[in-house]
Amino acid sequence: EVQLVESGGGLVQPGGSLRLSCAASGFSFSTYWMSWVRQAPGKGLEWVANINEGGSEKYHVDSVKGRFTISRDNAKNSLYLQMNSLRAEDTAVYYCARGRVEYSSSTFDYWGQGTLVTVSS
Amino acid sequence: DIQMTQSPSTLSASVGDRVTITCRASQSISSWLAWYQQKPGKAPKLLIYKTSSLESGVPSRFSGSGSGTEFTLTISSLQPDDFATYYCQQYNSYSWTFGQGTKVEIK
Numbered sequence: 001e002v003q004l005v006e007s008g009g010g011l012v013q014p015g016g017s018l019r020l021s022c023a024a025s026g027f028s029f030s031t032y033w034m035s036w037v038r039q040a041p042g043k044g045l046e047w048v049a050n051i052n053e054g055g056s057e058k059y060h061v062d063s064v065k066g067r068f069t070i071s072r073d074n075a076k077n078s079l080y081l082q083m084n085s086l087r088a089e090d091t092a093v094y095y096c097a098r099g100r101v102e103y104s105s106s107t108f109d110y111w112g113q114g115t116l117v118t119v120s121s
Numbered sequence: 122d123i124q125m126t127q128s129p130s131t132l133s134a135s136v137g138d139r140v141t142i143t144c145r146a147s148q149s150i151s152s153w154l155a156w157y158q159q160k161p162g163k164a165p166k167l168l169i170y171k172t173s174s175l176e177s178g179v180p181s182r183f184s185g186s187g188s189g190t191e192f193t194l195t196i197s198s199l200q201p202d203d204f205a206t207y208y209c210q211q212y213n214s215y216s217w218t219f220g221q222g223t224k225v226e227i228k
Contacts, residue, residue: 037165045157045165045208047217059215062122095164107155107212109176113166117223 002026002110004096009115016086016119022079022096022112029053030074033099034082035108038092038117048094049081053103064090086119093117123147123211127220133228140196142223146207149189155195156185159222160205167180168207169194199225 007066008020022035036048049070051061069082079096093116097108124147134140143153152172157165167176169185172192181198195201204227209220 044222045159045210045219047210047219050215050217061171061216100170105212105215107167107210108165109138109167109170112168114164 002098004098004110004112006094006096006112006115007092009117011118011120012086013121014087014119017082017084018047018086018117020081020083020094020096020115020117023075024079024096024098027098028102029072029077031102034070034079034100035097036070036079037095037097037108037111038090039095040089040092043092046092050099050105051079051089083093083117086117088119091117091119101121122216123150123214123218125209125211125218125220127207127209127223129223130221131226133222133226134199135228136199136201136227138199140199140203140225142194142207142225144187144192144194144207144220146192146211146213149215150211151213152188154185154187154192155186155210155212156183157208157210158205159208160202165208196225 005023034096035050051070066080067085071080093114095114096112098110100106126145156169159165173185208222
């Protein structure tokens with residue numbers, strides 16, 4: 001069974017940093033693109049970042065470029081999102097999601113339960 | 122970046138109704154469009170990928186169509202479990218974007 005479990009969310013002050021983790025199991029993690037998607041309270045979905053299966057290709061939405069970095073450790077079956085210089089508008093539930101097709105950027109077929117990040121003083 | 126616009130934002134319907142949601146892209150995305158269903162407090166669930174392909178386990182009352190810049194999600198006969206928010210998503214480029222969502226409410 002495919003499982004994605006996020007952790008690392010919490011309350012952080014504006015300008016602070018946080019590192020989210022996503023532990024993957026039940027599939028061959030090293031052969032799938034992975035992504036982070038967020039959802040602000042009461043709002044819609046926003047794609048945040050993608051990374052290819054080997055970690056050599058990374059893409060980030062413009063609003064987080066230079067502040068957030070996606071990475072992965074295939075030996076640990078884990079996905080990460082390093083978030084620096086956090087702003088109030090980064091407050092959201094952050095979901096980890098798997099690309100649907102091996103070795104290919106695609107839509108998302110499995111999602112974690114999400115971890116809440118709150119940026120507030 | 123490619124913008125995705127859904128309509129309507131809210132839809133009131135009854136069980137058994139045929140429901141159609143539209144999604145328009147700001148430029149051509151070929152057939153690289155997906156639809157998700159989300160219920161309160163839950164992660165999104167993939168319904169349809171590549172415009173019209175039904176994800177495994179999704180009921181056949183859901184269908185998708187379109188190409189280029191205009192796409193539709195149709196629920197042929199609305200069931201009680203279908204009251205939720207629906208999102209389209211383009212994955213044509215390396216900057217994925219979602220529509221703003223369509224909430225399907227009980228009439």
